Amino acid sequence: MLERAKVAVLLSGSGTNMAALLYASRASTCPYEIVLVASNNPDAGGLKLAEAEGVATFALPHKGMARADHDRTMDAAIRHSGAQYVALAGYMRILTPDFVAGWHGRMVNIHPSLLPKYTGLRTHERALEAGDSHGGCTVHLVTAELDDGPVLGQTAVAVMAGDTAETLAARVLIAEHQLYSRCLADLVSRATSPEFLIGEVRERALALPESDEVLSHGMPCFGIVKGKKFAYVSNDHHGDGKVALLVKISGADEQAQLIENDPARYYRPPYFGDGWIGIRLDLGEVDWDAIAGWLERSWRSTAPKRLTGLLDAADQF
Incomplete structure (x- = not known):
């Protein structure tokens, strides 16, 4: 029987990318399983979905906590779950270098642009303002530098006439849901390849x-x-x-x-x-x-x- 890698997902919002990872993991051939969904926002929709799907959850509001203390507590919860990898799925926190170093090579993120273009926020607006022919998304390993880790995969999404940031974002999100699970599966598989x-x-x-x-x-x-x-x-x-x-x-x-x-x-x-x-x-x-x-x-x-x-x-x- 396939021994699957254990993954924790961190999110702050609705968790659509978490859902894509979770539902992909239900395939018998998927090499990973989601063992924890954690958030800095106890009201995150992604937590409610994970609970409904029978996945363990953990929430810790960051307000009033030093960033390092919050990261240490989140890290402890992730390790207690048995997770071997961490997937960021709309986790709206800048992680401390110590947290990142502790998951070196085993923490991934998805970003809604074709990196190295448009790190940070407002990615779709910036792509449209620049007159780009394509937007897209990137899955990358997480490093201490924002949106700067090694690229694991990208999907380009054509910009259409009349696109707004919202319409482009909606199509890029479809690409994100397809790309993230494939890249995560490839990453956990190569550990024993x-x-x-x-x-x-x-x-x-x-x-x-x-x-x-x-x-x-x-x-x-x-x-x-x-x-x-x-x-x-x-x-x-x-x-x-x-x-x-x-x-x-x-x-x-x-x-x-x-x-x-x-x-x-x-x-x-x-x-x-x-x-x-x-x-x-x-x-x-x-x-x-x-x-x-x-x-x-x-x-x-x-x-x-x-x-x-x-x-x-x-x-x-």
């Missing part, structure tokens, strides 16, 4: 000096050009069902300690011995900075001193 995970490892491994990639025993393998190998990516190797990074470590003691501390993530890779550790990448949340650190450490164990010296020198700048 072998192609995505291998690509993320590849980007970091090949950024190391004089590294290259070959295929070895059916696995992507990274090494020093014409030298030793420092990393492999195992993708269901011998039918083990795992997508994992294999890197060099100091030996059996470190291997045993890592496995004891986190047996779900670390394991002893068959055929590789005590000097290697397997690190699961397909558990839904990957600390890619930590993976980059593991790759660099393993690279250093195989690279000649002339290369490690160059990297040390570069790190000083």
